Amino acid sequence: xxxxxxxxxxxxxxxxxxxxxxxxxxxxxxxxxxxxxxxxxxxxxxxxxxxxxxxxxxxxxxxxxxxxxxxxxxxxxxxxxxxxxxxxxxxxxxxxxxxxxxxxxxxxxxxxxxxxxxxxxxxxxxxxxxxxxxxxxxxxxxxxxxxxxxxxxxxxxxxxxxxxxxxxxxxxxxxxxxxxxxxxxxxxxxxxxxxxxxxxxxxxxxxxxxxxxxxxxxxxxxxxxxxxxxxxxxxxxxxxxxxxxxxxxxxxxxxxxxxxxxxxxxxxxxxxxxxxxxxxxxxxxxxxxxxxxxxxxxxxxxxxxxxxxxxxxxxxxxx
Amino acid sequence: xxxxxxxxxxxxxxxxxxxxxxxxxxxxxxxxxxxxxxxxxxxxxxxxxxxxxxxxxxxxxxxxxxxxxxxx
Ligand code: SF4
Ligand SMILES: [Zn+2]
Ligand SMILES: [Zn+2]
Numbered sequence: 001x002x003x004x005x006x007x008x009x010x011x012x013x014x015x016x017x018x019x020x021x022x023x024x025x026x027x028x029x030x031x032x033x034x035x036x037x038x039x040x041x042x043x044x045x046x047x048x049x050x051x052x053x054x055x056x057x058x059x060x061x062x063x064x065x066x067x068x069x070x071x072x073x074x075x076x077x078x079x080x081x082x083x084x085x086x087x088x089x090x091x092x093x094x095x096x097x098x099x100x101x102x103x104x105x106x107x108x109x110x111x112x113x114x115x116x117x118x119x120x121x122x123x124x125x126x127x128x129x130x131x132x133x134x135x136x137x138x139x140x141x142x143x144x145x146x147x148x149x150x151x152x153x154x155x156x157x158x159x160x161x162x163x164x165x166x167x168x169x170x171x172x173x174x175x176x177x178x179x180x181x182x183x184x185x186x187x188x189x190x191x192x193x194x195x196x197x198x199x200x201x202x203x204x205x206x207x208x209x210x211x212x213x214x215x216x217x218x219x220x221x222x223x224x225x226x227x228x229x230x231x232x233x234x235x236x237x238x239x240x241x242x243x244x245x246x247x248x249x250x251x252x253x254x255x256x257x258x259x260x261x262x263x264x265x266x267x268x269x270x271x272x273x274x275x276x277x278x279x280x281x282x283x284x285x286x287x288x289x290x291x292x293x294x295x296x297x298x299x300x301x302x303x304x305x306x307x308x309x310x311x312x313x314x315x316x317x318x319x
Numbered sequence: 320x321x322x323x324x325x326x327x328x329x330x331x332x333x334x335x336x337x338x339x340x341x342x343x344x345x346x347x348x349x350x351x352x353x354x355x356x357x358x359x360x361x362x363x364x365x366x367x368x369x370x371x372x373x374x375x376x377x378x379x380x381x382x383x384x385x386x387x388x389x390x391x
Binding site for chain 1: 325326349350351352354356360361363364365366377379380381382383384385386387388389390391
């Protein structure tokens with residue numbers, strides 16, 4: 001194995017042409033075409049191996065405009081799946097405007113169908129919700145996102161929702177869950193989450209075998225114009241710390257991240273949680289999956305409405 | 320050599336004539352966490368960068384949600 005020996009231009013492991021991508025975790029290197037082929041095969045392997053969906057099933061792809069979700073949409077389309085994008089306009093200032101512009105351009109250039117939900121038009125732009133309720137942005141955002149993914153999938157008859165989570169996302173999340181031994185979160189961390197009811201969609205993560213570096217390389221080599229900037233609410237200190245720790249382990253012990261995540265899925269998860277998953281019921285308001293009588297999203301809307309009403313009389317008296 | 324770091328858009332002037340691997344070590348970056356781009360082409364750690372180059376270093380690791388939110 002001399003693909004990456006110092007001072008030597010690495011060669012593609014498959015065709016021996018000059019390599020442009022080095023994958024240190026796999027002690028290998030690829031030229032452009034062979035990397036794209038490798039990437040597609042990893043995605044296909046994830047889909048088939050976990051029985052995520054078939055070629056006949058319409059797949060709703062959650063697209064934020066970032067590298068992972070656009071790479072996912074691109075590769076699923078190349079592999080011949082029936083995809084529709086779903087973009088949620090979160091209402092987080094300039095970041096949301098840019099995300100929407102890039103997502104729309106991607107869909108337009110490829111002639112792909114794109115559905116959109118505008119949080120502002122729905123009365124719960126994340127910036128407003130945070131201002132009114134003082135909830136942490138990401139908790140309100142996650143609740144609303146989950147609701148709209150479920151709702152759109154149900155209304156439009158999609159049996160599957162695919163998200164762009166990669167190996168690093170899964171590894172960081174797994175490390176966080178293990179450090180807290182959060183059994184509820186651990187039980188629900190899976191590349192395929194079966195629906196609790198036949199009218200709901202299953203959630204799948206076709207990129208879970210591929211690292212964040214690999215999805216970035218794929219997006220670059222496929223000339224995908226994605227949002228490089230991050231959400232201003234992101235940079236969650238713990239998430240980045242977990243990723244950094246894992247990356248340093250990976251540099252010393254290549255393959256660590258992959259073993260950590262894939263072996264959790266392959267062996268540990270099924271032993272820990274065989275039949276132990278608490279099945280959710282449905283929300284009495286919106287009818288979507290919920291562990292409580294009124295789901296988190298409907299409760300959030302109640303809170304926003306209450307605050308809005310509480311604010312109005314004050315504004316009137318001051319005028 | 321001009322080095323542009325993304326997404327922060329920070330810029331630094333560094334001496335060229337070294338391998339990308341050395342450049343990353345100097346900047347304390349691990350190879351699997353960034354894309355190194357020159358003239359719209361990706362570079363490997365063995366490529367040599369020169370004084371007259373402009374090199375873009377694009378961080379690929381994103382932070383995700385601040386609160387535990389698996390959907391971000
Ligand atoms: S980081 Fe931004 S997009 Fe992600 S959950 Fe938080 S608010 Fe939503
Ligand atoms: Zn090749
Ligand atoms: Zn509800």
